[in-house]
Amino acid sequence: MKTNGYSLTHDIIINPEVGEYQAYGIKYTSGDEIIHISDISLCKGKLENLIDKLNRLQLMPVHIFDVVEDVLGQ
Numbered sequence: 001m002k003t004n005g006y007s008l009t010h011d012i013i014i015n016p017e018v019g020e021y022q023a024y025g026i027k028y029t030s031g032d033e034i035i036h037i038s039d040i041s042l043c044k045g046k047l048e049n050l051i052d053k054l055n056r057l058q059l060m061p062v063h064i065f066d067v068v069e070d071v072l073g074q
Contacts, residue, residue: 004030006054006064008047011038026051026068028061035061037068046071 009025024047025038041047050071059067 006051006059008044008051009036009038010044013039026054026064028064030061033061035064037064040068040071 005028007027007029009027011023011025012020013023014020021042023039023042024044025036025040026047027037028035050067054064054067
């Protein structure tokens with residue numbers, strides 16, 4: 001079953017310089033359209049709050065990369 005909107009993703013990242021770590025990302029799904037941005041943050045709560053806001057405000061997916069860039073800059 002597909003759900004429309006933004007959701008949290010959990011990724012295991014393997015980096016040769018720092019080893020293996022858990023990171024969180026955002027996935028947008030609408031019909032057959034899927035956008036997945038991984039390894040945004042190590043803080044699950046921070047992304048859960050952002051995802052709640054994205055869904056509440058119904059952010060158009062064309063803007064998600066700008067939002068992620070802004071979040072990373074904080």
